[in-house]
Amino acid sequence: MRCRRLEGVIVETNFCSEITEAADWLGVLANLAPLVDAARG
Numbered sequence: 001m002r003c004r005r006l007e008g009v010i011v012e013t014n015f016c017s018e019i020t021e022a023a024d025w026l027g028v029l030a031n032l033a034p035l036v037d038a039a040r041g
Contacts (some may be wrong), residue, residue: 007021016028
């Protein structure tokens with residue numbers, strides 16, 4: 001199996017009802033940290 005790298009990832013949060021104030025973005029970033037780390041390799 002051949003491994004390919006992604007050039008980029010878009011995370012769309014415009015329709016995320018959990019984000020109601022600026023502090024909620026910190027939670028989103030914390031939840032996405034494993035995904036970002038995996039993408040970095």
